[in-house]
Amino acid sequence: MLELKNIVFSVEDGPQENGGNGGGIRRIIDGIDYAFRKGKFYAITGPNGSGKTTLAKLIMGINPVTEGSILFGGKNITGYSITDRAKAGISYSFQQPARFKGITFRDLLSIASGTEEEMQLLALLRRVGICSLSFLDKPVDSKLSGGEIKKIELATTIARNPKVAIYDEPDTGIDLWTIGPMVNLLKREQAEHGTTTLVVSHNRAFLEVADVVLIINGGRFVYEGDLKGALPLLSDMSICNYKACVRIDDVGCFR
Amino acid sequence: MLDAFDKELLKTVADLEGLPKGAYNIRKNGRLLAREVSANIRIESLDDNRGIVVTIKPGTVNESVHIPVILSQAGLNDVVYNRFIIGEKSDVTIIAGCGIHCGGPDPEGHEGLHEFEVGRKAKVRYVEKHYATGPGRGKRSLNPSTRMVLAEGAHAEMELTQIGGVDEANRSNEAVLGPGSVLLVTERVMTEGSQRAVSRNSLVLEGNDSRANLVSRSVIKDDSVQDFFATLEARARCFGHIECDAILIGNGRNETIPSLKAFHPEAELTHEASIGKIANDQLMKLMSLGLSYEEAVNRIIQGFLR
Ligand SMILES: Nc1ncnc2c1ncn2[C@@H]1O[C@H](COP(=O)(O)OP(=O)(O)OP(=O)(O)O)[C@@H](O)[C@H]1O
Ligand SMILES: [Mg+2]
Numbered sequence: 417m418l419e420l421k422n423i424v425f426s427v428e429d430g431p432q433e434n435g436g437n438g439g440g441i442r443r444i445i446d447g448i449d450y451a452f453r454k455g456k457f458y459a460i461t462g463p464n465g466s467g468k469t470t471l472a473k474l475i476m477g478i479n480p481v482t483e484g485s486i487l488f489g490g491k492n493i494t495g496y497s498i499t500d501r502a503k504a505g506i507s508y509s510f511q512q513p514a515r516f517k518g519i520t521f522r523d524l525l526s527i528a529s530g531t532e533e534e535m536q537l538l539a540l541l542r543r544v545g546i547c548s549l550s551f552l553d554k555p556v557d558s559k560l561s562g563g564e565i566k567k568i569e570l571a572t573t574i575a576r577n578p579k580v581a582i583y584d585e586p587d588t589g590i591d592l593w594t595i596g597p598m599v600n601l602l603k604r605e606q607a608e609h610g611t612t613t614l615v616v617s618h619n620r621a622f623l624e625v626a627d628v629v630l631i632i633n634g635g636r637f638v639y640e641g642d643l644k645g646a647l648p649l650l651s652d653m654s655i656c657n658y659k660a661c662v663r664i665d666d667v668g669c670f671r
Numbered sequence: 672m673l674d675a676f677d678k679e680l681l682k683t684v685a686d687l688e689g690l691p692k693g694a695y696n697i698r699k700n701g702r703l704l705a706r707e708v709s710a711n712i713r714i715e716s717l718d719d720n721r722g723i724v725v726t727i728k729p730g731t732v733n734e735s736v737h738i739p740v741i742l743s744q745a746g747l748n749d750v751v752y753n754r755f756i757i758g759e760k761s762d763v764t765i766i767a768g769c770g771i772h773c774g775g776p777d778p779e780g781h782e783g784l785h786e787f788e789v790g791r792k793a794k795v796r797y798v799e800k801h802y803a804t805g806p807g808r809g810k811r812s813l814n815p816s817t818r819m820v821l822a823e824g825a826h827a828e829m830e831l832t833q834i835g836g837v838d839e840a841n842r843s844n845e846a847v848l849g850p851g852s853v854l855l856v857t858e859r860v861m862t863e864g865s866q867r868a869v870s871r872n873s874l875v876l877e878g879n880d881s882r883a884n885l886v887s888r889s890v891i892k893d894d895s896v897q898d899f900f901a902t903l904e905a906r907a908r909c910f911g912h913i914e915c916d917a918i919l920i921g922n923g924r925n926e927t928i929p930s931l932k933a934f935h936p937e938a939e940l941t942h943e944a945s946i947g948k949i950a951n952d953q954l955m956k957l958m959s960l961g962l963s964y965e966e967a968v969n970r971i972i973q974g975f976l977r
Pocket of ligand 1: 469
């Protein structure tokens, strides 16, 4: 239902002093060809800087693809704006959610769900497992804790009733006691609403419940399959011998 | 007595549908239009109708005074001087505001000086909105000044808003804070077209344990210009903070100068200032929730000025 046709995202490389190769082109997403199937749960993992967030942003239309095309429900959406993609049914939880001034969780939830009805907003809170009603009127500003803002981010994504939901490291900053319920919530959304779910995560809890595990490295999918098959590759990566250091700022090389 | 324009202006600047409850004084085109006093709130005119003195009895709680000003006479520059004496331990809200309806090519303006004496342990909330409208092309200017003296343990909140249509504004706010007093000032200004707005603020923290917080939110559209100057001067053990944010849209220009002066070893003064376009991550987030670019911009500004 969501098809990536050989997509590439490249940027102009910085000067050599900054670790670039001197005015060259860097392919952050280096040709991904993949079809996500309707209603499946995908866990996308891979080292820091491997291109997970970049890929998610290409799907949401936050960055335009340099090459290739994206099909959604058979339609070519490569030229769609963020707004158009949102309206078509794609929703994205940012890895680093925006913080506002003077905008509350209630405001975001109303925008996302298209209703200001108290009863419906409360029903949404229940659906995403937020028990504290006072949370609704919290300003989404710089005072929120890292975990709080991630919960809000996740709730606004679910409130869209998306066909495809992409969660970018939804568990960052989330306390130990909430990870389990969060995994269950996303599984329940998948089961009850048939949501095609893409979770970017390093957390084993998400990898374990996924229908498909995808490993991305150097801007390419290097694995598709179950968790068991992914494990050897993942442990290889953790000692950083999977790919040769090519750049001075390759985060992976310092691990 | 109130015509349709008056009603519209009153609604915008003072959230009033018709005449208010409680004490009020409505000034139109430089003259008194209506007044009501209460058992605890006295309103008297100064000589020559230059302004009013509002006296609030000590211990008056949960009362409000509305003192809106309406201008709809071309070529008029209304100058007014109002004094507020707020008695000890009272707790009141004062709603001021000026609405200009400009129907012709001549300039219209209002200059108001509001002086406050906030008594010991008194609490006051002062809300002031400025707005201009009308088909006329005459320049609309508003130059409000406030001067406030807070006695020991007094608590004052000022909300100053300029919502639109004002071509030129020159604002000045001054305050002197006594021991243990608290002052919170929030200023919100939106300018567009070729409008100009300047705000000068000077707060002196004179008493021990006094606290001041000055927040400014500016939205500067098109070719408009806004400048913001703020000085906190600490003369005792105290705490003061300035927070000023400006959003530029189009060719808007802004100069923001926060200044902190400490003349006491236990003074604690801080400031945060930012000028910039609407943050991209905020726009992306709202668009990913289905809003168009324009809707997202409006929503962010609405929140920012709330
Ligand atoms: N617009 C851009 N311009 C230049 N470089 C970029 C841009 N976007 C991403 N990058 C670079 O591309 C690489 C991949 O970034 P990305 O954010 O996709 O990584 P990630 O896999 O999500 O990492 P993490 O696990 O740390 O979240 C990084 O080296 C990043 O600095
Ligand atoms: Mg990332």
